[in-house]
Amino acid sequence: MKYGKRLQSLLQDSLPEWRDNFIGYKRLKQALNKIVPIDGDPLFFSRCGCSEHCSRCDVPCEVPIMLSAEQLGSLFSRRLAKSEENFMLLLFTEVEKVNAFFMEKEEEFVIRLQETKVKLEKLQEIWGTNLELSQEIIEVRKAMVNIHGEMVLLENYSALNFTGLVKIIKKHDKKTGGGLRMSFIQSVMQEPFFATDILTDLVQECEGILRQLFPHSSFNQHNEKPISYDRSIAYSEVSQVFLDDDDVMRICRNTMAAWHIMRELRKGSSTYNLFSFPPFGLEFDGSCCKLAMTEKKKQYQH
Numbered sequence: 001m002k003y004g005k006r007l008q009s010l011l012q013d014s015l016p017e018w019r020d021n022f023i024g025y026k027r028l029k030q031a032l033n034k035i036v037p038i039d040g041d042p043l044f045f046s047r048c049g050c051s052e053h054c055s056r057c058d059v060p061c062e063v064p065i066m067l068s069a070e071q072l073g074s075l076f077s078r079r080l081a082k083s084e085e086n087f088m089l090l091l092f093t094e095v096e097k098v099n100a101f102f103m104e105k106e107e108e109f110v111i112r113l114q115e116t117k118v119k120l121e122k123l124q125e126i127w128g129t130n131l132e133l134s135q136e137i138i139e140v141r142k143a144m145v146n147i148h149g150e151m152v153l154l155e156n157y158s159a160l161n162f163t164g165l166v167k168i169i170k171k172h173d174k175k176t177g178g179g180l181r182m183s184f185i186q187s188v189m190q191e192p193f194f195a196t197d198i199l200t201d202l203v204q205e206c207e208g209i210l211r212q213l214f215p216h217s218s219f220n221q222h223n224e225k226p227i228s229y230d231r232s233i234a235y236s237e238v239s240q241v242f243l244d245d246d247d248v249m250r251i252c253r254n255t256m257a258a259w260h261i262m263r264e265l266r267k268g269s270s271t272y273n274l275f276s277f278p279p280f281g282l283e284f285d286g287s288c289c290k291l292a293m294t295e296k297k298k299q300y301q302h
Helices: 003-013 016-021 025-033 082-127 135-176 181-188 197-213 232-242 246-266 287-301
Strands: none
Touching: 003 025, 003 135, 016 082, 016 135, 025 082, 025 135, 082 135, 082 197, 135 181, 135 197, 135 246, 232 246
């Protein structure tokens, strides 16, 4: 399935408050389509940004508007035509939107998880090992399933948005003849939404608690890190406890769908690639991308 259709399908089933916070892939494609080479020169926008005739152009160039250094960072050293600048501005705006949402949700999960742990500890002091006898523990179970499910959705959110950014900058380079992809992706890899270490640790901690709350589920059959096994079976088992709760069941369905999507995104290549997520089930520390960047630079030098 193409990325745009996969994203649209996910948005239809996603939590309502999440829908507007994915990258506007369709808007980015529309902005990209407005970048039209002058006089059929596919390299125009990447080679030149002047407003008058010059030795590199036989026709007048579109008048450019300069982006500030703060907006561009260290990615660009050339002037941009207005239509291309509009695209890049939208692209950076989308990255900022994704970052803001990711950091907000990550902070929220830290707080919610801590609050739920405190409630659980108090119940354990009262009920000891007879937690299943407590109505309050049912609410704690529900809260923990919701938190865990939303954390997995945020992992999926990171993967989907990264994939979309890679695809749109690839389309940009193909259309304009530019070579921004490597620099742009290198920059994106430094963004908060790409750094999921804290989120992964939270998921692990949450799963440890789920093992206590659901001792007979398949969660207790795995001690690996969260990304290294498919938790769909365990989640399907846990969801059976909440068949009468529509909100929890929706989280369960979305979470299992998210695992499927992440598995698809990480599937495939036998080698690491700078422009894709690592195969599902492998640790990722960025070293594979650094190696790919080095190899790409060598290619450009020859």
